[in-house]
Amino acid sequence: MAEKRVEKESERQKPNIREEIDGVKFHKLAPGVTTHPLVRSGRPCLEGTTIMVTDIVAVRKYHEMEPETIADHYALDVSMVEDALAYYAANTNYIDTDLEIDGVNDMQLAEAKFGTRSDSILSRRKPVT
Numbered sequence: 001m002a003e004k005r006v007e008k009e010s011e012r013q014k015p016n017i018r019e020e021i022d023g024v025k026f027h028k029l030a031p032g033v034t035t036h037p038l039v040r041s042g043r044p045c046l047e048g049t050t051i052m053v054t055d056i057v058a059v060r061k062y063h064e065m066e067p068e069t070i071a072d073h074y075a076l077d078v079s080m081v082e083d084a085l086a087y088y089a090a091n092t093n094y095i096d097t098d099l100e101i102d103g104v105n106d107m108q109l110a111e112a113k114f115g116t117r118s119d120s121i122l123s124r125r126k127p128v129t
Contacts, residue, residue, distance in 0.1 A: 017048040030090065032083025043098065044087060046080050054098050056084040061099075 019025060026034040026047075034047045044053040051074055059065050059073070067081040074081075088095050 030083065030087045032080055033087045044095075046076065046084055049076070049080075051076070053084045053087055054095055054102065056081055057088045057095055058099060058102075060085065 021036060021038050024037065026036045026039075028034050028047075029044055032047050033044050033053060035042050035044050039045060040050055040052055045051060046053070046056070056070060056074075059070050060067075065073070067078050067085065070076075071078045071081045
């Protein structure tokens with residue numbers, strides 16, 4: 001009869017998070033927050049993910065979501081969201097400037113009016129008769 005494999009709580013390990021990409025190590029900015037030049041253009045991200053701190057902060061600021069709701073939305077642990085918000089509290093000017101630049105870029109794209117609705121793929125479909 002096969003033995004049941006019982007794993008003790010103390011033997012569990014953290015998920016396998018990459019420590020480097022192309023020989024360049026991730027830089028830990030704060031607990032739970034890292035950066036790497038090849039991940040999201042070097043912007044601060046939650047450790048082990050590509051979710052940027054600015055994403056978490058924007059949802060918190062503009063949609064007034066609680067950390068538990070944000071964690072559920074992004075499928076994260078609440079502690080990861082709290083790490084992002086703690087990093088924001090320590091680096092408010094940097095993150096706010098990053099959010100402002102994102103907003104300017106979004107406005108420029110909206111004003112550029114690339115394409116129109118009539119140019120969409122669905123409008124080129126022939127009606128079924």
